[in-house]
Amino acid sequence: LGFDDGNEMPFNDPAAATPLTDGDIFREAEAQYARWNFDVADTDMLFQHFRDAEAECQRILDQPETDPKTGRHIVMALPAYDQCIKASHLFNLLDARGVISVTERQAYIGRVRTLAKACADAFVKTDAAGVAA
Numbered sequence: 584l585g586f587d588d589g590n591e592m593p594f595n596d597p598a599a600a601t602p603l604t605d606g607d608i609f610r611e612a613e614a615q616y617a618r619w620n621f622d623v624a625d626t627d628m629l630f631q632h633f634r635d636a637e638a639e640c641q642r643i644l645d646q647p648e649t650d651p652k653t654g655r656h657i658v659m660a661l662p663a664y665d666q667c668i669k670a671s672h673l674f675n676l677l678d679a680r681g682v683i684s685v686t687e688r689q690a691y692i693g694r695v696r697t698l699a700k701a702c703a704d705a706f707v708k709t710d711a712a713g714v715a716a
Contacts, residue, residue: 629676640663646659658705
C-alpha cells in the first residue's frame with residue numbers, strides 16, 4: 584500500500600473534505616488500551632477471568648447435542664469458541680504483563696490449544712460444517 588506506518592493509512596477517501604488516517608481514528612484508543620493492558624489491568628482478576636472463560640467453554644461443549652426444548656440438533660461450537668478466544672486474549676494480556684513464568688506459559692498455551700481443538704471437533708458436528716467444508 585505504500586505506507587511504512589499503518590497510522591498514516593487513509594481511513595476514508597483522501598479527497599474527502601476532511602481526510603482522516605487510521606491514526607486519527609485509533610491513536611487515542613491505542614494509547615488508552617496500552618496503558619490499561621500494560622500498567623493498570625488487575626492481573627488477579629485476569630487470571631480469574633481466564634479460568635472462567637476456560638470453564639465456560641468446556642461447559643458449553645459438554646451440553647447435549649440435542650436441544651431439550653426443541654429436539655433440534657444444535658452443537659454450540661461457536662459460543663464455545665467465543666470463550667476460547669476470550670481465554671486466549673486473557674492469556675495474551677497476562678503474558679504481556681510478565682506475570683506468567685516460562686513454564687506456566689507453555690501450560691497456558693496448551694490449555695488454550697485444548698479448548699481450540701475441542702471447539703474445532705465440535706464444529707465438525709454442527710449442521711454448518713457441511714456447508715463450510
